[in-house]
Amino acid sequence: MGSNSLHVLKGINFTAESGELVAIMGSSGSGKSTLLNILGMLDEADSGEYTLDGVPIKNLNETKAAKYRNKFLGFVFQSFNLINYKSALENVALPLYYQRIPRKERQERAMKYLEQVGLKEWATHLPNELSGGQKQRVAIARAMAAEPKVLLADEPTGALDSTTSYEVMDLLQKINDLGNTILVVTHENDIAHMCKRIIYLKDGVIVKDEKVKQVRASEYV
Amino acid sequence: MFSRDNWKEIFETIQKNKLRTFLSGFTVALGILIFVVLFGFGNGLINTFDEFFSDDATNTFFIFPGRTSMPYKGYKSNRQIEFDNSDLADIKKNFAMFTQYVSPRIDRNKLVKYKNESNNYDTRAVSSAYQFAEKTIMMKGRYLNREDIKNKTKYVVIGRLVEQDLFGAEESVGKYIDVAGSVFKVIGVFQDDAGDDEERRMYLPYTTRQLIEKNTDKINQIVVGFKPEIGYAGAMAFDASLDKFLRDKKYISPKDQNGIYIRNVADQLKQNQQFAGVLQMIVGLVAFGTIIAGIIGISNIMVFVVKERTKELGIRKAIGATPKAIIGTILLESVFITTISGLGGMLVGIAILSSLGEKLKDYFITNPYINLGAAIFATAVLIIFGALAGYIPARRAARIKPIVALRDD
Numbered sequence: 001m002g003s004n005s006l007h008v009l010k011g012i013n014f015t016a017e018s019g020e021l022v023a024i025m026g027s028s029g030s031g032k033s034t035l036l037n038i039l040g041m042l043d044e045a046d047s048g049e050y051t052l053d054g055v056p057i058k059n060l061n062e063t064k065a066a067k068y069r070n071k072f073l074g075f076v077f078q079s080f081n082l083i084n085y086k087s088a089l090e091n092v093a094l095p096l097y098y099q100r101i102p103r104k105e106r107q108e109r110a111m112k113y114l115e116q117v118g119l120k121e122w123a124t125h126l127p128n129e130l131s132g133g134q135k136q137r138v139a140i141a142r143a144m145a146a147e148p149k150v151l152l153a154d155e156p157t158g159a160l161d162s163t164t165s166y167e168v169m170d171l172l173q174k175i176n177d178l179g180n181t182i183l184v185v186t187h188e189n190d191i192a193h194m195c196k197r198i199i200y201l202k203d204g205v206i207v208k209d210e211k212v213k214q215v216r217a218s219e220y221v
Numbered sequence: 222m223f224s225r226d227n228w229k230e231i232f233e234t235i236q237k238n239k240l241r242t243f244l245s246g247f248t249v250a251l252g253i254l255i256f257v258v259l260f261g262f263g264n265g266l267i268n269t270f271d272e273f274f275s276d277d278a279t280n281t282f283f284i285f286p287g288r289t290s291m292p293y294k295g296y297k298s299n300r301q302i303e304f305d306n307s308d309l310a311d312i313k314k315n316f317a318m319f320t321q322y323v324s325p326r327i328d329r330n331k332l333v334k335y336k337n338e339s340n341n342y343d344t345r346a347v348s349s350a351y352q353f354a355e356k357t358i359m360m361k362g363r364y365l366n367r368e369d370i371k372n373k374t375k376y377v378v379i380g381r382l383v384e385q386d387l388f389g390a391e392e393s394v395g396k397y398i399d400v401a402g403s404v405f406k407v408i409g410v411f412q413d414d415a416g417d418d419e420e421r422r423m424y425l426p427y428t429t430r431q432l433i434e435k436n437t438d439k440i441n442q443i444v445v446g447f448k449p450e451i452g453y454a455g456a457m458a459f460d461a462s463l464d465k466f467l468r469d470k471k472y473i474s475p476k477d478q479n480g481i482y483i484r485n486v487a488d489q490l491k492q493n494q495q496f497a498g499v500l501q502m503i504v505g506l507v508a509f510g511t512i513i514a515g516i517i518g519i520s521n522i523m524v525f526v527v528k529e530r531t532k533e534l535g536i537r538k539a540i541g542a543t544p545k546a547i548i549g550t551i552l553l554e555s556v557f558i559t560t561i562s563g564l565g566g567m568l569v570g571i572a573i574l575s576s577l578g579e580k581l582k583d584y585f586i587t588n589p590y591i592n593l594g595a596a597i598f599a600t601a602v603l604i605i606f607g608a609l610a611g612y613i614p615a616r617r618a619a620r621i622k623p624i625v626a627l628r629d630d
Contacts, residue, residue, distance in 0.1 A: 042539060042624040062620070063543045070541020081536045081627060085237035098541040103226055142540065 008034045009045070010204040016150075016183065016197075021176040021214070023192035024185045026201035032185045033154055035201070039183065040073055040152045041065045053149050070098050074143025078155035080135040082127040088138045089114060089123040095146040113141040117171055133164035140171060144180075151175065151182040157191055163220075169194045170217035190215070231554050241529070242558055245522045249559045249603055250566030252515025256508050256599050257570025257591050263504025265581065265589030267497050272414075272587060280321070281354050282460060283484040284443040284467070293474035302471050302480055306431075306438040312445060315466060319447050319459045322350030325427045325440035331401040333423070335387040342383060343422045344400060346430035347444075354444045355413065357424075362394040362409030365426055373428040377405040380420035381412045400425070403433055447487075456487035508599075515603050520610035523555055527614035534618050535626025544619035548612065555611035556604060563600040563607075571596065 008031040016022050026032045037043035038050065041060060050057045052072055060068070074095075075081075082091045093110035101109070114120050117137040119130075127135055136156060143151050153172065157165035169191060176182050176196075184195055192198050193215045200208040235242045286302040304325070312323050327346040332339060349365045351357075357364065360381060369376050377400065384393045384407075393407045405425060413419035431437050447459055464483055465475070473480035527534075534547055574589045581589070618626070 037624050066543040075539050083533055095540040
């Protein structure tokens with residue numbers, strides 16, 4: 001790592017308001033995942049400013065970054081990234097463990113979010129007993145469990161078929177309807193149009209930033 | 222760090238990763254088990270060794286007369302040296318400072334009879350002090366005493382097996398037996414740690430034997446017990462001056478290898494102790510090697526475990542685990558596994574050792590044991606190094622950026 005440096009992002013400037021559902025679109029290599037990783041404090045920008053909920057995010061050491069991630073951010077990954085030896089419920093409860101929330105409350109809150117994504121009956125199942133769509137819904141429940149300011153979804157539908165993709169988008173839309181801010185990275189046009197705003201990236205710069213009329217995923221389900 | 226919640230998290234991880242837990246636990250348990258058993262076997266070897274050599278008193282010289290092999294002061298070569306009662310008195314008189322006791326020894330193999338039972342036994346004519354030299358233990362009755370020697374009594378002290386052979390279940394003390402035609406009264410029965418041969422002996426006053434043998438004053442060998450407080454150096458000096466004194470008295474050349482021979486148990490004892498020491502060192506070295514192998518084993522497994530968990534740790538970091546939490550989880554898990562399995566291996570090892578007892582005596586291992594201190598120390602060393610071995614890769618894993626860790630497959 002690091003020996004071959006490559007400038008992926010070359011000047012990105014945008015603001016997302018609270019309650020927005022933003023799609024970041026672009027072909028592969030356009031820098032959209034890198035942008036999301038920087039927003040998620042999983043990676044650091046070489047230069048520039050990033051303010052989250054009024055807090056400037058800079059000079060983070062690992063401990064501080066971990067605390068911010070836990071408090072402000074929820075992640076949804078393309079490959080789900082569930083811990084395979086923990087049940088759906090335990091996976092959802094894990095961010096709360098790192099918030100030092102007592103076990104019982106943890107379980108209750110995790111169950112609440114599982115119910116919200118419609119997987120209450122699957123609480124005790126391990127990830128490999130779930131379908132792809134179910135796994136992503138568990139991951140979304142996990143991202144929501146810590147009640148973050150922003151939900152970051154990196155190609156959340158990338159590993160799913162169309163029907164399941166729409167189900168997941170339907171879920172994200174519903175979560176957005178409740179007032180949560182969501183950023184979705186995608187390269188699929190139909191998924192992007194299910195958001196309220198689309199930022200087009202190309203070769204590390206924003207080429208277009210437009211508000212769109214949201215297509216409700218429930219129409220397709 | 223040690224809250225109930227953390228333990229619960231760790232137990233869950235351990236429970237759900239059985240192979241990993243088994244591998245690291247097994248390495249540690251096996252390492253400690255082998256260490257305990259090896260160390261125990263070493264101690265068993267030393268036990269056997271002690272048993273072989275410590276049956277007789279160690280503050281003893283045995284003086285054997287021989288046949289001269291060179292002429293000296295007008296005496297021809299090939300002359301048989303003989304001791305007599307005056308030699309006993311002279312040694313006592315000249316070396317009073319060093320000697321604790323002096324006893325002669327006259328061995329004869331004789332036919333011994335009681336009622337219808339008879340057998341040949343090694344009959345040993347000695348003085349009352351000889352009991353110290355052989356560390357003879359009385360089972361019943363008494364040993365010979367000074368009065369017996371002075372009065373030339375026809376008393377005999379018989380070995381446990383002699384009593385068994387001749388008397389069977391009958392009481393022997395107070396009975397009379399026939400020793401090559403003379404009647405002796407049994408006054409005591411003894412046992413001896415050195416085994417069957419020793420317990421097929423009988424002791425009688427040397428004065429009585431000399432009386433029977435035409436009132437001679439000759440004796441076969443002389444046993445000298447020196448005062449233990451003179452130490453090893455004192456014993457060696459006493460040995461040399463005793464040798465010189467006897468050679469002068471008997472006209473034996475100082476260079477003659479055969480005229481007289483003093484067997485110095487102190488010298489042997491020192492050699493034996495050195496041998497036992499070397500034995501202990503070898504065992505210690507092997508045991509040390511086992512522990513090192515165990516440490517390397519657990520280190521390898523910890524590196525593997527952390528590597529295997531890289532992605533999981535990345536996920537945990539993405540959802541808010543601090544580096545401290547990551548290191549804590551891995552460390553606590555590894556310390557927990559090594560402690561439990563280390564103690565398990567230790568207990569199994571100790572159980573094996575104590576169940577062996579004398580079963581391996583044919584292989585020179587008697588009552589193998591390990592002192593609890595050494596066992597616990599070894600276990601602790603392995604736990605500490607297990608933790609250290611876990612800490613280094615855990616720290617590295619905690620430092621990896623979550624995005625890199627997440628990419629790991």
